[in-house]
Amino acid sequence: MVELAVEARGLEKRFGATHAVRGVDLSVRTGSVYGVLGPNGAGKTTTLRMLATLLRPDAGEARVMGHDIAKDPEAVRAAISLTGQFASVDEDLTGRENLVLLGRLLGLGWGGARERADELLAAFDLSEAAVKQVKTYSGGMRRRIDIAASIVVTPELLFLDEPTTGLDPRSRNQVWDIVRALVRDGATVLLTTQYLEEADQLAERIAVIDRGQVIAEGTSATLKASIGVRVLHLAFEAPEIAGRAAVLLADKFGLEALPDADPAALSVQAGDSAVAASAISALDAEGMAVMSFAFGQPSLDEVFLALTGRPPADAKDEDTP
Amino acid sequence: MNRHDPDTMLARAIARRARPPRPSAASNVLTFGWRAVLKIRHVPEQLFDVVGTPIMFTFMFTFLFGGALAGSPDAYLQFLLPGILAQTVIFTSVYTGVSLNTDISKGMFDRFRSLPIWRPAPLAGAMLGDVLRYCLASLVTILVGLAIGYRPDGGVVGVVLGVGLLVVFAFGLGWIFTLMGLVMRTPATVMTVSMLILFPLTFASNVFVDPATMPGWLETAVWFNPVTHVVTAVRGLMGGVVDGPAIFVSLAFTVAMTAVFGPIAAIAYARR
Ligand SMILES: Nc1ncnc2c1ncn2[C@@H]1O[C@H](COP(=O)(O)OP(=O)(O)OP(=O)(O)O)[C@@H](O)[C@H]1O
Ligand SMILES: [Mg+2]
Numbered sequence: 001m002v003e004l005a006v007e008a009r010g011l012e013k014r015f016g017a018t019h020a021v022r023g024v025d026l027s028v029r030t031g032s033v034y035g036v037l038g039p040n041g042a043g044k045t046t047t048l049r050m051l052a053t054l055l056r057p058d059a060g061e062a063r064v065m066g067h068d069i070a071k072d073p074e075a076v077r078a079a080i081s082l083t084g085q086f087a088s089v090d091e092d093l094t095g096r097e098n099l100v101l102l103g104r105l106l107g108l109g110w111g112g113a114r115e116r117a118d119e120l121l122a123a124f125d126l127s128e129a130a131v132k133q134v135k136t137y138s139g140g141m142r143r144r145i146d147i148a149a150s151i152v153v154t155p156e157l158l159f160l161d162e163p164t165t166g167l168d169p170r171s172r173n174q175v176w177d178i179v180r181a182l183v184r185d186g187a188t189v190l191l192t193t194q195y196l197e198e199a200d201q202l203a204e205r206i207a208v209i210d211r212g213q214v215i216a217e218g219t220s221a222t223l224k225a226s227i228g229v230r231v232l233h234l235a236f237e238a239p240e241i242a243g244r245a246a247v248l249l250a251d252k253f254g255l256e257a258l259p260d261a262d263p264a265a266l267s268v269q270a271g272d273s274a275v276a277a278s279a280i281s282a283l284d285a286e287g288m289a290v291m292s293f294a295f296g297q298p299s300l301d302e303v304f305l306a307l308t309g310r311p312p313a314d315a316k317d318e319d320t321p
Numbered sequence: 322m323n324r325h326d327p328d329t330m331l332a333r334a335i336a337r338r339a340r341p342p343r344p345s346a347a348s349n350v351l352t353f354g355w356r357a358v359l360k361i362r363h364v365p366e367q368l369f370d371v372v373g374t375p376i377m378f379t380f381m382f383t384f385l386f387g388g389a390l391a392g393s394p395d396a397y398l399q400f401l402l403p404g405i406l407a408q409t410v411i412f413t414s415v416y417t418g419v420s421l422n423t424d425i426s427k428g429m430f431d432r433f434r435s436l437p438i439w440r441p442a443p444l445a446g447a448m449l450g451d452v453l454r455y456c457l458a459s460l461v462t463i464l465v466g467l468a469i470g471y472r473p474d475g476g477v478v479g480v481v482l483g484v485g486l487l488v489v490f491a492f493g494l495g496w497i498f499t500l501m502g503l504v505m506r507t508p509a510t511v512m513t514v515s516m517l518i519l520f521p522l523t524f525a526s527n528v529f530v531d532p533a534t535m536p537g538w539l540e541t542a543v544w545f546n547p548v549t550h551v552v553t554a555v556r557g558l559m560g561g562v563v564d565g566p567a568i569f570v571s572l573a574f575t576v577a578m579t580a581v582f583g584p585i586a587a588i589a590y591a592r593r
Pocket of ligand 2 (some may be wrong): 085
């Protein structure tokens with residue numbers, strides 16, 4: 001068993017004038033979950049497709065489960081499985097047919113492939129939808145059948161490209177449970193995400209990628225420590241109070257306000273809980289009642305702001321199919 | 322723990338087990354062929370799309386123009402049906418490119434290409450499915466023809482040979498559409514461009530009328546159209562006549578298309 005499931009050095013890819021990936025290094029320990037975190041257009045999918053032997057890198061090299069992606073792509077493909085960002089099963093076919101198809105392609109007999117399909121459908125809570133066409137599935141069911149299709153034969157390394165984008169919390173938790181179960185069983189998972197929380201929940205290490213480059217790498221804890229962010233989220237009764245509170249926090253505590261979508265809310269970087277606590281009491285004392293507060297993780301936007309000094313390059317708030 | 326507890330079921334389904342032996346290339350191809358069959362079963366509309374127009378043409382031309390063109394609708398039908406059959410099968414070959422492009426643009430191909438399988442298997446399996454589609458489309462057209470009075474002199478053997486030649490011809494032509502499916506950006510583009518190629522190819526031919534009735538320049542153009550020769554050959558076979566030169570030209574065209582576009586498509590496929 002190789003120690004590093006993925007070892008990439010200086011991967012680069014251009015599409016015409018677009019320099020999609022510019023020198024990405026990754027080291028993924030076998031048996032761990034690794035998170036690649038980045039906004040739209042950062043180069044996550046392109047990086048994954050190179051590692052999965054679907055795209056030839058313009059420069060750089062990588063070994064996946066010990067096999068060189070350029071010299072021995074066959075061996076790489078025998079060790080990995082890819083769940084793409086978009087449709088990776090046939091929508092015209094039923095869930096069961098899709099799984100049987102993959103089982104057959106991977107060398108199971110007809111009986112074995114059907115048995116395996118039924119086992120996965122039951123485990124992934126899809127038995128009832130087994131004989132329905134995939135195009136009738138909900139988003140969460142889609143994602144589960146996508147992942148089931150990737151583990152008909154359990155791979156050593158599973159690539160998951162944005163497995164939970166657009167899912168509701170319940171479906172997202174189901175996907176997370178599947179990822180955790182896979183890793184408990186010894187597989188390695190390399191996933192991309194736009195959510196810091198997801199990387200934080202699942203991944204042993206995280207690479208933050210922006211405009212085709214890794215701009216930070218480490219465990220979730222070191223990453224957050226290096227960013228130095230614990231964010232205090234405050235909610236007020238009215239936008240006007242939030243405005244006054246921002247001024248007070250900046251003047252008295254030197255706490256910088258971070259962008260927040262809700263005008264009646266305020267987020268500030270607060271290094272430790274003592275500062276946060278005194279800030280809240282100071283606000284109360286000045287008659288700016290805090291409706292609710294949370295001392296928690298920065299959002300991806302906030303991490304970006306902290307790492308790059310600017311908001312994400314191309315943070316479109318869309319879920320383009 | 323309960324065997325049917327969700328967590329236990331998940332853990333057991335995920336548990337690693339021995340990898341099955343890698344199947345043969347032939348098994349991979351047949352599995353993709355099975356996928357094509359499933360798609361025909363789930364989306365039979367795609368077959369009606371391609372068969373619908375030719376059937377409409379058969380009725381329209383036979384009963385509207387048949388009398389004027391050949392003296393009687395019945396006499397014209399005997400001439401027209403092999404031509405319509407060719408048109409049907411040729412139009413069906415467009416689906417090769419469209420469905421390939423749909424797979425690519427939806428991301429399905431990424432999955433297939435990341436599997437440890439014989440690389441050309443998805444293409445080869447799709448072609449197997451195409452052959453099945455050609456046969457089904459032919460069957461429908463011939464049944465409609467028989468129902469309204471088509472009586473082939475070549476009998477069952479002649480008809481089967483005619484369809485066989487058409488399938489081979491469409492296979493050769495299909496390489497162009499496979500290539501288009503690989504390099505074009507959307508399924509709709511593939512469809513539109515294919516139609517732009519196929520309309521002149523099937524109409525500027527001897528499918529509907531004898532080219533001798535056309536102006537000289539058009540007659541020459543029609544003679545250079547490979548569809549004309551395959552229609553002549555099929556008309557002959559279904560009518561009980563073996564037209565050697567026409568059969569030769571049809572087969573030569575297939576070989577040439579495969580020799581030229583097959584390798585180009587293979588390169589385009591490998592580079593994706
Ligand atoms: N096949 C392609 N042809 C041309 N440009 C491409 C191609 N694939 C990706 N790009 C471009 O490369 C850049 C990186 O794209 P990529 O899909 O890797 O980003 P991503 O991080 O996966 O984004 P998202 O979160 O939206 O999925 C983008 O600017 C994209 O437009
Ligand atoms: Mg992506």
